[in-house]
Every structure is written in C-alpha cells, then in structure tokens.
Amino acid sequence: MTVLDIAAWAFLPARKRHDQRRQPGSAGERILQDRYGTAQRAKQFYKDQVTGHLTPVMQQFIQRMDMAFIATSDGSGECDCSFRAGPAGFIKVLDEHTIAYPDYRGNGVMASLGNMLQNPHIGIFFADFTSDLIGLHVNGDARIVTPAHMREFDLDIPESAHPGRRPVQWVLVHVTEAYIHCSKHIPKMVPQSRVRHWGTDSPRHKGGDYFGAAASKVAVAPAVAPAVAPAVAPSDPLPTRAPLSPA
Secondary structure, three states, X not given: OOHHHHHHHXXXXXXXXXXXXXXXXXXXXHXXXXXXXXXXXXXXXXXXXXXXXXXXXXXXXXXXXXXXXXXXXXXOOXXXXXXXXXXXXXXXXXXXXXXXXXXXXXXXXXXXXXXXXXXXXXXXEEEEOOOOOEEEEEEEEEEEEOHHHHHOXXXXXXXXXXXXXXXOEEEEEEEEEEXXXXXXXXOOXXXXXXXXXXXXXXXXXXXXXXOOXXXXXXXXXXXXXXXXXXXXXXXXXXXXXXXXXXX
C-alpha cells in the first residue's frame, strides 16, 4: 500500500473543501469584502497566493519548523488554539496533500484531540521567526491515528529512549488550503539553546501557577466557618500544641 493509498483511505469520510464549484474563502469573508471594498484585492490574493496543496517550497518550509500553532473547534464551534513543538522536522510531510505531527504526553486534557473527534477542521500556523521572517497557514481535515498506523507510511521516525518524546498519538492532516502570511509584522528572534523537560509533571518546569489561576480560585472560594472550640475554664491548663516533626 503506497503513502497515497493509505492517505486516501484515512480521509475517505472527510469533507472536500476545494470543490471546483466552491468559491475561495468563506461566506463571511465575502460579506465583509463587499462591505469594506476589498473584494478585488482579496480576489487577487486568492488567485496568486492560496493553493489547495503544498508547493515544494511549502513542504521544505514545514520540514524545517520546530514549532506550530494549532487551531481546532468542537462540534458547537467552541475554539481552542494550542502550541506544538519538537525538533526541526517533527512535523512530517507525506505528500503535497498530507502532513502529520506527533502528539506527546501533556497535561492530560487533550483539548485539541477532543475537538477533532467532533470536528475534523484544523488550522495550523507556522512562522519562521529567525531567518526569513515569513509565515504559512495550512488548513485541512485532521484525524487521530496511532503510532502503529504511522509506521505503515515507512517514514524515517527515530524511536526516542525518553518516554516524554515518544508520541502517544499522531495527527494526520489532509491539506485543503495553504497560503502565505506576510512578513512585515513577524518579529525577529534569536534562538538560544535550552534544556527541554519532555513529558515532565514538575510544576517548576511547566510554569507553575504563572498566571495566578489557582491562586485566584483560592481567593474567591467561599469561606468555611471555623469550628467552634469547646470553652476552656480559667482553672483548666491551656492546651499545648504538639511540636512539629522535622521535614
């Protein structure tokens, strides 16, 4: 079974957004383009920059990325945006219509994967912050597959000895739309080496309560009435506190 055969089978039930009869963009986009007089400019962008597949340059760009931003929504349209990172090339390009990325051990919430079970639509944003200062949008349909399924593609996927760097699942994405994000506002960053604590549960290495969410919940928790201690007669000796044991 070839890569194309497997990909076609995996996405058989998925939508086909790029039907030739379908106009580019959404109905909402076209309403606002007409309202603000940008329809002609948008039409030119669709014509020149939006494709229904990954060009060779796009494929090379994705394969050198070490991070991506993932957008999903559930069956009712509630959205979530998440961050994924790994060594350069952790996102695999299978062909011009298919990419895949590993999902490593995280906080156990599985917000993105949970959304995919209800709604396969996915948006992925890649940005080169260090050299070319350019971005790439990739939209498509996502499906969760097992590491065993990914091995059927006969890709060069090294097996990590570290449990935190072993994919728990993979996300297979059928690309339906890809287009450039202009460079004018992408900041330039200087990469620095750092130790990554893959798969850790350490609050310190995960950021702890950086944004004060846990502390705010404690602050607004309803006060619990203190237990009423029995009255102590003046003639009775005062109770003493037991000494603390050393930690």
